[in-house]
Amino acid sequence: MKKWPAYASAAWLVAFVGWHTPFLFGWNPFHGEGMDTAAFHAYNATLIGMAAVGAVVVLATVRPWGRRVPRWLLLTPLVVGSVLLTLRGVPGFVEFLAQVTGIAPAGLLGLLDPDLEPPTGAELWAGYAINVYFFLGAVLLVPATYGFWRAPARGNAMVVPGDDQSL
Secondary structure, three states: OOOOOHHHHHHHHHHHHHHHHHHOOOOOOOOOOOOOHHHHHHHHHHHHHHHHHHHHHHOOOOOOOHHHHHHHHHHHHHHHHHHHEEEEHHOOOHHHHHOOOOOOOOOOHHHHHHOOOOOOHHHHHHHHHHHHHHHHHHHHHHHHHHHHHHHHHOOOOOOOOOOOOOO
């Protein structure tokens, strides 16, 4: 099993933390409504915490120091993260495809509400980027999780033939 999905997932999670952290300090590049409320800040801080823990957990599956962590303690957040990213990423990617092909220019909700205007400009491109980004997260984390689950273990970290790193 390859280690690159774990490293790529960690990079994805670190980028997620890097993008969301400025929101805690009032940065609002798209001038979205409700982004200055206490509820949004609590939600955002939770997402940042989950992503930061996720980056450490996914790295623990491929690094020697991860062998000290009980396998279930790594596998549980990996499975939860994979499920969450799949539930967010796949429908988002379907919406992205529906928008770019013209099937649903206003997105999937536009199919239900014909009065909904299609997004334009920065809002359109931000929606595209967000939907594709979450799909990419699922595409990376699911194989990393599956690889850790299926790989023969020496301790807990994934073992790759010829990899004889010690703690």
